Structure formats: C-alpha cells, structure tokens
Amino acid sequence: MGVRKQAGDREFQAFVVGRWPRLMRTAFLLTGEQHAAEDLVQSTLEQVYVAWHRVASADAPEAYVRRVMINAHARRYRRKLREFLVPRSEDAGLTHEVADTGDRIAQADDRHVLLKALAELPARQREAVVLRYWEDLTETQTAEAMGCSVGTVKSNAAKGIAKLRAISGLAETVTLGGRK
Amino acid sequence: MKSADWETSHNMTQHDIALLLADAADEVEIGIAPAQAVIRGGRRRKARRWAVVAATTVVVAGCTGALALTGLSGDGDRGVSPASRPVASPEGPEPHMRTTLASGTDAGAPWRVYIDVWKAPADTAEAKATLAAMAKFGEHPEDVSTASELVGKVAHFVYRVTGEEARTTQIADMVLPEDDVQSGGEYGTVSLPLLPENDTAPRLVTGQVAKTAREVTCTWKDGTTTKVGRASAATEANAAVPVIHSLKDSPDDWFVCLAPKSTEFEGIKVTK
Incomplete structure (x- = not known):
C-alpha cells in the first residue's frame, strides 16, 4: 500500500x-x-x-x-423498504398522557410518538424536517443536501411540521412547552 | 399579516420540534464506529467501480440480454456511461499504451481483449496532451471533463475484439489515482458474454488485482475452475493460457479468462 x-x-x-x-x-x-x-x-x-x-x-x-x-x-x-419505517408492534396503540417532564416513562412515550410520526411522513418531508430542525441546516444547505430547490425544502418542511403538530401526543407536549 | 401571537407560537413549535428530535435521536445506540469494516467495504466498492461502468455500457449499448456482475451493489452509484461504440482498430503496430490481455478462438471465431493504459499526467499541460493523444484513438474518460481532473490519475480503456471482421467494442473506462493501488486479495471483475450480439452467457471475465497477486482462480457455474497465474516460459509458449499482466502505468494488474462454452462465470478469488 x-x-x-x-x-x-x-x-x-x-x-x-x-x-x-x-x-x-x-x-x-x-x-x-x-x-x-x-x-x-x-x-x-x-x-x-x-x-x-x-x-x-x-x-x-x-x-x-x-x-x-x-x-x-x-x-x-x-425501494419501499417501509418495514424500516413502521414502528414495532409493541409501540402501536400507545396512549399518550402528558406528565411531568421528569417522568422517564412519559419521555420514552414522547420519543416513540415522535419517531412514529416521523415514520409516517413522506421521505422528502422527513428529510427536510430532520435536516432543518435536527441538523439545524439553513434552507439553502438543506436544499443542497436534498438536491432540490429552497422552495421545495420550505414546502416539505412546512408540511412535515404541520403533520407533526397534528399528532395529538406531540401537540400536547408542544403546547406545554416541550422537553427541556 | 401574521399576528405576533402566531409568530411566537409558530417559533415555539419549531423550537420544540427541534428539542423533541434531539431527544428522540438520543434513543439510538451509538456503539463503536466500525472504521475498519467501513474501509474494507469502501475498498470493495472502489474495486468494483469499473465493472459497473462496463455493465452500464453494455446495457446502454443493448448488445446483450444477460450479464453477470460480481458484487454489484445495486445502489446505482454511477451515472450512465456514454454508449459503447464500436471503434475502429488502428492499423499498424500496437500503440505504446496498448496491451493484449488475452486472445483465443471460440467455436472457430477469434477473439481478443486489450487494454489501453494512459500514464497519469503530472500537471495540467501534460493532462491536455494526454487527452489530445487519447482523442486520436477515440478515447475520453467518462469521469473527466477538464484536463486538470486527469492530473495524477491513470486512465484505462478496455476493448473486446471478436470475429473475423475484428469487431471492436469498448467495454470499460476507468480512471484511478496513480497511488490508488489494491492490496492483498482485493479485486474487481466484470463478466460479459463473449460476443456483443446473440450471446447471453457471461463467459468473458476481465479482472483487476493487486500487483502482489500471484494466482487468481475463476470459478464457473458448473463447478469447474480456471487458474490464472503469472507469465512463465510455459504460458508464453501457449497464448491461449490466461495470465495476470503487470502493466507499467496502472496501479493494478489485469487478467482475462474465458469460461468453457457450456457454462458461465460464478466468481473469482485471489488464491496466491
């Protein structure tokens, strides 16, 4: 070598x-x-x-x-490997109750609710949400990563966020200020 | 106009989504980075690159209905190569950069595989001259758009010549950094039908191995094998015996072998 x-x-x-x-x-x-x-x-x-x-x-x-x-x-x-995106069966049907932020069980529930909600987003919306709000990229950087226009990023991120907000468990958490 | 309340709520929501994402991301088990496995996988991908080009070329050219690829990832990492076009064999003695990798006769029809290797240019001026020289043979690397991109890289073009009419087709085009050598048992192969038309069994195997490899064993689907070693007095006396060729300007060594008529390619291994 x-x-x-x-x-x-x-x-x-x-x-x-x-x-x-x-x-x-x-x-x-x-x-x-x-x-x-x-x-x-x-x-x-x-x-x-x-x-x-x-x-x-x-x-x-x-x-x-x-x-x-x-x-x-x-x-x-x-390739439709949707099995990767489907929550495990034991996660399905979880009832979500808002609890103290220090409650570890409730925190785990929040994670599962969010992961389930993410999994249900179309791939492009999920990518836009993850890159914008987890990777903290700008819209321009996200567009470069996704190989699309800034407008497409805005649209996908907005739709993704709107769907996440519509998830009842998350909405309750968000309404209460989220986890710190 | 959006209200201040809406803006506050909107920003709060997005901020909270970011916090929730960070929280959810913590659920993954990070583990130890499998750096060595990644490097091994990367080397395998690198070794396969030219095979993908060749396969794509054949598909685009529509020359055959069946081909076998060794370890093709299927990830579609590469763009489509320009369609392989029959190229005229320049008359006269072999040009300096050309080496015949193998030749023979199959069912009465002669065949030959040769490779053109262009030494890595040291600077842009040399690269321009190299590209101009390539152009005289109808060659241009698919991955290179400007002369500067060729600096420090070796260009390879592999051709298949078949039949009495010496029909010549480019089957591969690969550009590698000159220090990008394979090592140990690493290899890259592509298997194609011998004839560009009316032939479906992938019998013609072209491969690249480390310069340290002394023997490659090709396995055919009927369970038989063909061993390809280094040139010797015995192999030089019989041009039909496949050998591993050491090409001066290529970072890899090369070989070609042909499966028996009744079978087709299964796999290869560097056995010595």
Missing part, C-alpha cells in the same frame, strides 16, 4: 470515528430503526471512502456526506 494511501486511510478512519455518533443520530431519525440507521451510515461512509481523495480536500466534507446519506436514504425509500 502506498504511503499516500495509508495516510488517506488514517485520515478517513479519524473522520469516521469523529462523525459516527452524529451520523448515527441523523440516520436514526431518518430511518426510525437502529439496524437500518447503522446500515445507512456504514453504506454512506463506504461511498465517501471511494471519493475520499476528493472529499478530504473539499471545503466542507460534511456537506458531501450529508448529500450521500440523503441520496442513499431516498434510494432505499424508493
């Missing part, structure tokens, strides 16, 4: 270790499932490795990685 390639591999390894937690969280919100999230992140990073020569010298490697991940997510969605 060449010296430059070894150095590139070391650099890439450091990149993977450093970005893995954040990418896993984003992938989890996109897929709603632990193993699907791991698959998505690993597949994304393998693709990044192929282009690492170019990615490493780019100004914003994170933007490239996000674009690859969103593309990979979109492709999987098109």
Whole structure:
C-alpha cells in the first residue's frame, strides 16, 4: 500500500470515528430503526471512502456526506423498504398522557410518538424536517443536501411540521412547552 | 399579516420540534464506529467501480440480454456511461499504451481483449496532451471533463475484439489515482458474454488485482475452475493460457479468462 494511501486511510478512519455518533443520530431519525440507521451510515461512509481523495480536500466534507446519506436514504425509500419505517408492534396503540417532564416513562412515550410520526411522513418531508430542525441546516444547505430547490425544502418542511403538530401526543407536549 | 401571537407560537413549535428530535435521536445506540469494516467495504466498492461502468455500457449499448456482475451493489452509484461504440482498430503496430490481455478462438471465431493504459499526467499541460493523444484513438474518460481532473490519475480503456471482421467494442473506462493501488486479495471483475450480439452467457471475465497477486482462480457455474497465474516460459509458449499482466502505468494488474462454452462465470478469488 502506498504511503499516500495509508495516510488517506488514517485520515478517513479519524473522520469516521469523529462523525459516527452524529451520523448515527441523523440516520436514526431518518430511518426510525437502529439496524437500518447503522446500515445507512456504514453504506454512506463506504461511498465517501471511494471519493475520499476528493472529499478530504473539499471545503466542507460534511456537506458531501450529508448529500450521500440523503441520496442513499431516498434510494432505499424508493425501494419501499417501509418495514424500516413502521414502528414495532409493541409501540402501536400507545396512549399518550402528558406528565411531568421528569417522568422517564412519559419521555420514552414522547420519543416513540415522535419517531412514529416521523415514520409516517413522506421521505422528502422527513428529510427536510430532520435536516432543518435536527441538523439545524439553513434552507439553502438543506436544499443542497436534498438536491432540490429552497422552495421545495420550505414546502416539505412546512408540511412535515404541520403533520407533526397534528399528532395529538406531540401537540400536547408542544403546547406545554416541550422537553427541556 | 401574521399576528405576533402566531409568530411566537409558530417559533415555539419549531423550537420544540427541534428539542423533541434531539431527544428522540438520543434513543439510538451509538456503539463503536466500525472504521475498519467501513474501509474494507469502501475498498470493495472502489474495486468494483469499473465493472459497473462496463455493465452500464453494455446495457446502454443493448448488445446483450444477460450479464453477470460480481458484487454489484445495486445502489446505482454511477451515472450512465456514454454508449459503447464500436471503434475502429488502428492499423499498424500496437500503440505504446496498448496491451493484449488475452486472445483465443471460440467455436472457430477469434477473439481478443486489450487494454489501453494512459500514464497519469503530472500537471495540467501534460493532462491536455494526454487527452489530445487519447482523442486520436477515440478515447475520453467518462469521469473527466477538464484536463486538470486527469492530473495524477491513470486512465484505462478496455476493448473486446471478436470475429473475423475484428469487431471492436469498448467495454470499460476507468480512471484511478496513480497511488490508488489494491492490496492483498482485493479485486474487481466484470463478466460479459463473449460476443456483443446473440450471446447471453457471461463467459468473458476481465479482472483487476493487486500487483502482489500471484494466482487468481475463476470459478464457473458448473463447478469447474480456471487458474490464472503469472507469465512463465510455459504460458508464453501457449497464448491461449490466461495470465495476470503487470502493466507499467496502472496501479493494478489485469487478467482475462474465458469460461468453457457450456457454462458461465460464478466468481473469482485471489488464491496466491
């Protein structure tokens, strides 16, 4: 193996270790499932490795990685792997009661309600919501990651948020100020 | 105009959604980053890249109804290559960058696979000259749009020549950084029908392996195998014996072998 390639591999390894937690969280919100999230992140990073020569010298490697991940997510969605998005059966039919924010059971319920609600959003709306409100990207950055116009991002994010607000459990949580 | 109350409520809602997302994201088990597995997977993808190009080319060209791809991810990572076009074989002696990887006769029809390897240019001026030289042979890398993109990269073009009329078709186009070498048992392959038309069994196998590989074993679907080793006095005496070729300017070594008439490609492994 060449010296430059070894150095590139070391650099890439450091990149993977450093970005893995954040990418896993984003992938989890996109897929709603632990193993699907791991698959998505690993597949994304393998693709990044192929282009690492170019990615490493780019100004914003994170933007490239996000674009690859969103593309990979979109492709999987098109293949209708909806089983990744469907909440587990034991989560179905949970009744939601608003409780003290310190209540761990209620907090877990909120997570499941949100993940279920996210899973029910169309893929593009889910991507827009996750990138805008979890990744905290601007509309322009989100548009770059999704490969669409800013207008499309606005539309998808607004529709996604509106649907999340309409979920009764979330609406109650949001009305009370959300979790801090 | 939106009311102040609506704005406050709207912003609060989005703020709360962000908090809920952060809370939900914490539910995932992060685990240890599988960096080595990712690198291995990345190397496999890299080794497969040219095979995808070749397969796409054949599909676009509509030359055949069946082809087999080794380890093709199906992720559609690559764009569509320009349609493979029959190219005229330049007459006269072989150009300096050309190497015949294998040749033979199948059911009375001669065939040959050759590769053109263009040395990595050191700077943009050299890259322009290289692109101009390629153009004289009807070659241009699919991944390269400006000369600067070719700097430090080796361009490969693989061709299949069949029949008495020497019908020549480009089946692959790959550009690799000159230091992007394969190692150990890494490989890339593509299997295609020998004939561009009226042939469906993927029997013709073209592969790239590490320069350290001493033997590759091709396995056919009927369970038989063909071993491809390094050139020796014995193999030089018999042009029909496939060998691994070391090409001066390529970061990988190359081989081609053909499955027996009654079977087709199953897989390969670097066995030594």
